[in-house]
Amino acid sequence: GAAPSVEETYPGGREVIWEAFLTNGIPEEAIRISMASISESSLRQYDCSLKKWWSFCVANKLSVYEAEVPDVIRFLSLEFEKGASYGSLNCIRSAISLILGPKIGKNERVRRFFRGLSRLRPSEPKYDSTWDPKIVLEFFKDLTNEDLSLDKLGKKLVTLLALVSGQRIQTLSLIDIRNIVIKEDLIEIKIPDRIKTSRPGAKQPLLVLPFYKEDPNICPARTLQWYLRRTKDLRGKNKPLFISFKKPFKKVSSQTLSRWLKDMLHKSSINTEIFSAHSTRHASTSAAKKKGVSMDVIRKSAGWTESSTTFARFYDRPIIQDLRLFGQAILED
Known part of the structure; x- marks a missing residue:
C-alpha cells in the first residue's frame, strides 16, 4: 500500500x-x-x-x-x-x-x-443525425450473393446483421455456427457468451433474421445461408461464424468486423469520416422507430433493458433524408 x-x-x-x-x-x-x-x-x-x-x-x-x-x-x-x-x-x-x-x-x-x-459538461450523443439504412440496402440490391468473393460476402453479411438486429459488433463477433437455428420463415441465433450487458438474471441476446422473399439480395437469412455454404469447407474445426477470407481462415476479431462494416458503409456512399461502424446501431433503431416499431421490440432487439433510457438519450436521431418486426421494418420500403 x-x-x-x-x-x-x-x-x-x-x-x-x-x-x-x-x-x-x-x-x-x-x-x-x-x-x-x-x-x-x-x-x-x-x-x-x-x-x-x-x-x-x-x-x-x-x-x-x-x-x-x-x-x-x-x-x-x-x-x-x-x-x-x-x-x-x-x-x-x-x-x-x-x-x-x-x-x-x-x-x-x-x-x-x-x-x-x-x-x-453533460454527456452528449455522438451524432446529431444518422443515415438511412435504405442507402446501404440499395447498394446491396446489386450485389448477388452467388457472384461475390468471400471477403465481399462476409462484409455484406456483417453489415446486414448489424442493420436488422441492432446489435453491437462485439455481439456479432461471438456468433457460433452451432447456435444458429434455421426455421421455415426465419433464422434464430443465440448468443450464450458474456457480452457488455451480461449480468446475473439478464437475458442473453437472441437475433431474429427474417427471410425477406421480396428481394433475396438484401435478405439477411439467405445471405447467412450462402456464407455458411461458402465457408463450410474452409473453416475446419472453427465454430465462430466469421472467419478470415485468407488462409488459415481463422476467427476474426470484433475490430476486424468493424473495419469490414466501415468499408461497406464507405462503398455505399455513407460518410465514414463522420459515421463509424457503430453508427449502424443508431441508423437501424432510429429507422425502426420511424416505421412504427414499438419501443419494447426496439429495446429487446438491440439488447436494452425495459428501464433503459439509452435509446431516447443517444440513439433516437432524426434520419438524414437523401425481433422479426425490427428486421422486417429495416428491409421494407
Missing part, C-alpha cells in the same frame, strides 16, 4: 487491479475468480484510466491503493480541466473504485462532483 517511488513504472491495469485486490484483503486464491468478473474490453478501458491515476499518485507521492476521497476528486478535477468528457471521467471513477473500493462510488462528495459535472 505504500506510495510508488518516482522510479517505478506503471505495471499495467491487470497487475494494478490484482495488487489492489490483495491490498483489500481478498485471498490470493480467490483473486483469479474475482478478476474473471471484469471483461477484456473493460480491462482495456480501465488500463488507460489507471495509468493516469498511477502517474498522478507518483507525482504527488500518494498511495495508489490507499488514497483518500479528496485526492480522487482533485485528480478528477485536473482531468476535467484537461477537457475530459463526462463519459471519460465516469470511466476513470469506475476504474479507481475498483482499486480503492466502494468508498469512492458511494461517497456523497464524489456524487455531488458528478452532479455538477453533468451540468457543466
Whole structure:
C-alpha cells in the first residue's frame, strides 16, 4: 500500500487491479475468480484510466491503493480541466473504485462532483443525425450473393446483421455456427457468451433474421445461408461464424468486423469520416422507430433493458433524408 517511488513504472491495469485486490484483503486464491468478473474490453478501458491515476499518485507521492476521497476528486478535477468528457471521467471513477473500493462510488462528495459535472459538461450523443439504412440496402440490391468473393460476402453479411438486429459488433463477433437455428420463415441465433450487458438474471441476446422473399439480395437469412455454404469447407474445426477470407481462415476479431462494416458503409456512399461502424446501431433503431416499431421490440432487439433510457438519450436521431418486426421494418420500403 505504500506510495510508488518516482522510479517505478506503471505495471499495467491487470497487475494494478490484482495488487489492489490483495491490498483489500481478498485471498490470493480467490483473486483469479474475482478478476474473471471484469471483461477484456473493460480491462482495456480501465488500463488507460489507471495509468493516469498511477502517474498522478507518483507525482504527488500518494498511495495508489490507499488514497483518500479528496485526492480522487482533485485528480478528477485536473482531468476535467484537461477537457475530459463526462463519459471519460465516469470511466476513470469506475476504474479507481475498483482499486480503492466502494468508498469512492458511494461517497456523497464524489456524487455531488458528478452532479455538477453533468451540468457543466453533460454527456452528449455522438451524432446529431444518422443515415438511412435504405442507402446501404440499395447498394446491396446489386450485389448477388452467388457472384461475390468471400471477403465481399462476409462484409455484406456483417453489415446486414448489424442493420436488422441492432446489435453491437462485439455481439456479432461471438456468433457460433452451432447456435444458429434455421426455421421455415426465419433464422434464430443465440448468443450464450458474456457480452457488455451480461449480468446475473439478464437475458442473453437472441437475433431474429427474417427471410425477406421480396428481394433475396438484401435478405439477411439467405445471405447467412450462402456464407455458411461458402465457408463450410474452409473453416475446419472453427465454430465462430466469421472467419478470415485468407488462409488459415481463422476467427476474426470484433475490430476486424468493424473495419469490414466501415468499408461497406464507405462503398455505399455513407460518410465514414463522420459515421463509424457503430453508427449502424443508431441508423437501424432510429429507422425502426420511424416505421412504427414499438419501443419494447426496439429495446429487446438491440439488447436494452425495459428501464433503459439509452435509446431516447443517444440513439433516437432524426434520419438524414437523401425481433422479426425490427428486421422486417429495416428491409421494407
